Amino acid sequence: MVADNLKVKSENSKIRNSLCLFCSLGCGVSLRDEGKALAYAQDNPVNKGALCPRGHYNLELVNHPGRLAEPQIGKRKVSWEEALTFIKQELQPFRKDEVGCLVSCLLSNEAALAVARTAQALGVKNVLTAGAAADLEAYEGNKWTVPGAELASLDHLEKSEALLIIGDILSRSPVLSRRINQVKYGKRGNQIVVIDPNQTRTTWFATDHLACRPGTEPVVLAALAGALPAEEAAAICGIAAAKLEQTAAAFRTAASGTVIYVPQSKRPRNDLGVYYVKKLAAASPNKKYLVYYLFGNTLGVNTVIDREIPDHPTYHELLGKIERGEIKSLLLFGEDISAGHEELQKKFRMLKFVVYAGYFESESPAIYDNSIILPLASQFEGGGSYVLADGSLAACEPIVPAAGSVPLEKICGLLADCKPGRNDARECVGQGPVTKAKAEAEAEGEVRAVRAAEQGPVKPITYFGNNQLVGNFFWFQVNKNG
Amino acid sequence: MAKRVFLNLDLCCGCKSCAAACAYGHHLQSLLGHSQLKAAELPLHCLHCDQPACAAACPNEAMKKMADETVQRSQYRCVGCRSCSVACPFGVIQPDLAKHITPKCDLCLDRLAEGEIPRCVATCTSGALSFAEVDEQIADRNKNLISVRMLANFVGRRR
Ligand code: SF4
Ligand code: SF4
Ligand code: SF4
Numbered sequence: 114m115v116a117d118n119l120k121v122k123s124e125n126s127k128i129r130n131s132l133c134l135f136c137s138l139g140c141g142v143s144l145r146d147e148g149k150a151l152a153y154a155q156d157n158p159v160n161k162g163a164l165c166p167r168g169h170y171n172l173e174l175v176n177h178p179g180r181l182a183e184p185q186i187g188k189r190k191v192s193w194e195e196a197l198t199f200i201k202q203e204l205q206p207f208r209k210d211e212v213g214c215l216v217s218c219l220l221s222n223e224a225a226l227a228v229a230r231t232a233q234a235l236g237v238k239n240v241l242t243a244g245a246a247a248d249l250e251a252y253e254g255n256k257w258t259v260p261g262a263e264l265a266s267l268d269h270l271e272k273s274e275a276l277l278i279i280g281d282i283l284s285r286s287p288v289l290s291r292r293i294n295q296v297k298y299g300k301r302g303n304q305i306v307v308i309d310p311n312q313t314r315t316t317w318f319a320t321d322h323l324a325c326r327p328g329t330e331p332v333v334l335a336a337l338a339g340a341l342p343a344e345e346a347a348a349i350c351g352i353a354a355a356k357l358e359q360t361a362a363a364f365r366t367a368a369s370g371t372v373i374y375v376p377q378s379k380r381p382r383n384d385l386g387v388y389y390v391k392k393l394a395a396a397s398p399n400k401k402y403l404v405y406y407l408f409g410n411t412l413g414v415n416t417v418i419d420r421e422i423p424d425h426p427t428y429h430e431l432l433g434k435i436e437r438g439e440i441k442s443l444l445l446f447g448e449d450i451s452a453g454h455e456e457l458q459k460k461f462r463m464l465k466f467v468v469y470a471g472y473f474e475s476e477s478p479a480i481y482d483n484s485i486i487l488p489l490a491s492q493f494e495g496g497g498s499y500v501l502a503d504g505s506l507a508a509c510e511p512i513v514p515a516a517g518s519v520p521l522e523k524i525c526g527l528l529a530d531c532k533p534g535r536n537d538a539r540e541c542v543g544q545g546p547v548t549k550a551k552a553e554a555e556a557e558g559e560v561r562a563v564r565a566a567e568q569g570p571v572k573p574i575t576y577f578g579n580n581q582l583v584g585n586f587f588w589f590q591v592n593k594n595g
Numbered sequence: 596m597a598k599r600v601f602l603n604l605d606l607c608c609g610c611k612s613c614a615a616a617c618a619y620g621h622h623l624q625s626l627l628g629h630s631q632l633k634a635a636e637l638p639l640h641c642l643h644c645d646q647p648a649c650a651a652a653c654p655n656e657a658m659k660k661m662a663d664e665t666v667q668r669s670q671y672r673c674v675g676c677r678s679c680s681v682a683c684p685f686g687v688i689q690p691d692l693a694k695h696i697t698p699k700c701d702l703c704l705d706r707l708a709e710g711e712i713p714r715c716v717a718t719c720t721s722g723a724l725s726f727a728e729v730d731e732q733i734a735d736r737n738k739n740l741i742s743v744r745m746l747a748n749f750v751g752r753r754r
């Protein structure tokens with residue numbers, strides 16, 4: 114009988130618990146048979162076994178037949194020794210300021226620290242993090258200190274009587290829907306207000322939907338936080354002043370509440386949005402905030418890089434340097450951000466030498482001309498510590514053997530002969546985010562500028578990285594049109 | 596009575612995690628279709644009917660009511676004619692013509708044999724899916740047939 118065979122198999126296979134760290138929620142997952150089968154971690158407090166489609170992609174990384182196992186020079190497979198001599202020899206002719214370095218926000222704190230230390234050892238200053246552009250913008254806003262603003266835990270979210278959601282959280286992380294349902298159906302009178310210009314999955318669950326003009330969410334938030342007169346805000350965002358005042362009062366008087374901010378790349382000034390979310394949370398008792406990052410370790414990687422290399426360039430500065438030919442060589446850690454991004458590929462063609470450490474072969478032909486590709490271990494093979502959306506530190510232990518791929522810490526060690534210890538990164542992150550010394554008044558002045566930003570040219574959407582990674586997965590390819 | 600997968604329309608957020616989980620357990624072919632409504636992408640689960648119209652329509656006896664009261668499709672007998680897909684009154688069989696196979700929920704028999712719940716129920720992010728005795732759910736049937744949220748959004752839409 115089929116059933117009997119299956120029983121025997123399940124007795125032999127060992128279940129290993131781990132975390133999905135593809136986004137900043139950190140859901141629990143279980144893998145069986147060395148990662149070949151998926152079991153659901155039903156007793157994990159974060160997700161109770163639930164996984165979003167992206168979480169399934171993440172698990173597919175383990176044992177994916179397309180994964181790199183050996184270093185490659187162009188399309189040619191080579192040994193590690195040959196690869197390292199090649200890198201050393203190719204990097205030699207460049208000056209230190211001619212080398213740039215990009216580290217993905219999906220990597221662990223340890224990996225980020227290793228990259229930073231390698232960059233310091235090599236004397237490279239052009240180090241930058243690569244993630245969703247909106248996430249990075251929101252991270253900038255997160256640095257502005259607002260006294261009294263506290264990060265919400267998921268338990269606080271679940272027990273809140275009022276939720277204020279900015280953006281489409283249920284499309285980004287449906288795993289939170291169980292908790293949002295708890296608020297919606299838990300007690301009569303609970304309110305869920307969604308601020309979004311569109312009808313989305315999240316607005317389905319809203320008790321009230323504030324449809325503002327696209328891109329004016331920071332203005333709505335400023336009005337709700339009392340930093341902008343309601344009439345003035347109403348003229349910009351298109352929501353009646355009375356409605357804004359009523360919403361603000363209802364949120365203020367609720368016994369407990371959570372503001373959830375979802376950075377979205379079509380919205381200008383996510384940093385201001387996060388700043389006002391913090392002000393809103395600090396304004397009345399028992400209100401907290403949560404910023405959801407699409408890339409798992411946006412908080413951790415950025416904190417580490419900011420601390421270790423304080424004078425690193427911004428994204429546009431780095432691109433400008435590549436375009437002007439000031440940067441001739443690039444070290445890409447984690448992801449090839451130019452995949453599926455034609456403008457970036459054009460810029461990357463000007464590079465003389467690229468080192469790319471990733472999970473899959475890069476899709477962008479620009480990388481192939483003169484490059485070396487190193488196989489990178491995924492979180493399930495390499496492990497590491499990650500900073501989640503609620504500010505907690507999650508430790509992920511390696512649970513499956515890596516078939517040829519190597520953790521980034523080790524790659525960096527080989528590159529620069531520096532071996533940072535595991536604990537270093539935890540210390541570095543434990544000190545909380547770097548704070549940005551910025552006058553409140555300045556930020557308040559800037560929110561009025563959103564009106565100008567809204568009418569100006571549409572900001573190009575730089576949503577890089579994720580597409581290439583996800584594009585490699587079977588389920589995505591089979592269901593691309595579904 | 597047998598256990599079946601039930602959907603609570605008030606809770607489902609249309610995330611398709613259930614379809615992803617189904618695909619991962621079934622050779623990357625999701626056996627679970629989603630309604631194509633723009634506003635509400637709800638999963639369409641096979642009910643494993645008492646008198647399955649799909650089985651009656653099948654010219655090749657590929658679709659059959661089994662002894663364990665589930666309706667199963669035999670991959671080897673199926674010729675991909677899509678008769679079942681047309682016959683099913685609930686539209687749950689969404690044919691994948693490119694592959695010449697017709698996906699149909701098997702109620703995750705492999706997991707049931709191990710004493711686990713089906714994949715889609717285990718992974719449902721909102722708690723909308725449940726795996727329960729049919730009798731228990733009958734009392735609650737109104738909940739599964741009509742939804743306050745649906746009505747509010749379709750009928751009473753304010754904008
Ligand atoms: S919500 Fe985030 S952490 Fe959870 S399964 Fe999805 S991608 Fe992974
Ligand atoms: S496919 Fe349709 S007709 Fe066949 S058992 Fe399922 S619900 Fe009934
Ligand atoms: S019960 Fe199993 S086969 Fe049926 S839809 Fe759910 S996951 Fe797919």
Ligand code: SF4
Nearest residue numbers: 607608610611613719
């Ligand atoms: S996983 Fe649950 S919430 Fe998501 S579409 Fe399926 S039934 Fe709905």
